[in-house]
Amino acid sequence: MSGNTESTSRHSGLTRRGFLGTTAVVSAAATFTALSSTRVLGANERIGVGVIGTGGRGNSHLSVVRKIQDEANVDVVAVCDVYRPRAQKAAEKYKVSQIYMDHHELLGDPKVDVVSIATPDHIHGYQALDAIAAGKDIYCEKPVTHWRQFKLTKRLAREVANSDRVFQLGTQGMSDDAWALMRQLVRDGLIGQPIHAECGYFRVGD
Template sequence: MSEKPENRNPSTTRRDRRSFLLALGAGPAGLSAARAVAAQGSRSPEKKPIRLGLIGCGGRGNYLAQKVLALAEEGEPVGFTAACDIYQPRLERTATRLKAKEYKSAADLVRDRNVDAVIIATPDRVHVYNALEAVRASKDVYCEKPLSHWAQFEKLKELVREVRARGTVFQVGAQWVSDPMWARAAKEIREGAIGKVVHAQTGYFRHGDQGERGMKIDDPNARPGVGLDWEAFQADAPRRPFSVSRFFQWRLYLDYSGGPATDLYPHPMTRLFKALGVGLPKKVVALGGRYVYDGGRTVPDTFDLIIEYPEGPNVAVLGTIANNTGIETVIRGTKGTVAYTGDAGLAFSPQPGEDAPRRTIRTDRTVAEHLANFLQSIRTREKPACDIELGYRVQVPLIMAMLSQIEGKVAVFDADKEEIHLV
């Protein structure tokens, strides 16, 4: 059985984009940032308006913008003052709709004094650079998952150090973790509800490569130049000749993505890790490959990883994009089990003869609330639902898994030196 939220995945973006365009065309969602901020500010005088900059005006960026504008309509004093993209047609389209100032470079946008915080929705390889620039410019950050590309461990550590040192409010865009049931489960598990946690599993199963191959090529004749900054797109990726597929369908290529493992697994992993409260791993091993989909892609379509933590638990994360028959998300303790039952929530049950609770923690959150949680954290300076520490604890095993699968070795984490070694 596949679990619904795992299958509500990033590839729904194009449909979301269409509804966003319709919503904007229809009216109030198209309010300018200044008007939205002013209007909302007058309704909630005690709340200072939050002025956002959007970095990355593609599918996800526009979807999140729509969600922010919906929050503004509901009374949250928030709006966009700036937008950035290195592809002119997308930048123009989004900036015009948001009535935001246009920037061709994120480094310039983060210097804008009319921006308090940024939303980063660029391709994976660019996240860590955008985020570092924003954090160093004292902006709070909502950064889409994955926190970094799989080949950027050193840069990722730099970002984490910088966020810690500056006290930045940093929300990673793994939105399902904003459902408070995961934090509640974490508390109960920490307090011993199911005994010592020894094993856990989760996964992401889907049928069809719509998330990768399905990315739309806006313009087959697009070329690098004034309106398309190919250098900025590549960030620290190996230099390749421009191709429209690489630019518009970047999820197909290991240079810019890790495939389903880094694109999809952050969702189930983040909420599972929130409940588990695990730290950094000891070892990770991963297997997988391109078993079904090819046509020039370099990312695997099927990918399984197992993480070993010091003193346990073992965590298995499995998946393929060629079949949507999923596995349950389960946490196994010596006294009881927690099973994610989709819409019903998290079911606790005892092991035979053990004194563990039998009950369900109900589910109750949406994507907008992850953004609302970010805005709330900016105001209170409290940690958001998916702060940099949780994001890092998800990203490290993902990086290790990618290296393990690609190199055919076991990835070992040296906790003293904070290094990954392949053996």
């Protein structure tokens, strides 16, 4: 989802430059890299990243930002988790000085430009709406919301569209430019005229 043409051009600027070797980190790396390349920054300024949720995925995001911080001119400035020991552990490991236990406080931090949301599924939508309202760009773990929250998903899509913020969903496989290349090859006649397509979605759970 993107807010306007500026956001769209930011998306189209998602190059492979941030590629770090594994599918799991490509999308986040590309997003943070792209965000940093579209900002007008002073010589000593960096894009400030705030990570909300410091469990499995949050730690992965922290690791990505640390790896690309010089190339992408980004820095993790704050972490947030409702479970303090986990936030503290992540802050120590990735040398982050600011810890919050309430995401509203992190969103109120002027050093935070972009947030990564790595909390449980049913919280993503609300935290993303709060982030938009606070003027932050967002990298959000998949799924965008819990599957029962379809209205919330639509509301988020509307609010992102009406904002000038970037929202990138962390469905890494779909960020792979192999799909765009394949679409082009099919359009160019690779398999002749397509007459039938099948796709499936398989996941254990409700």
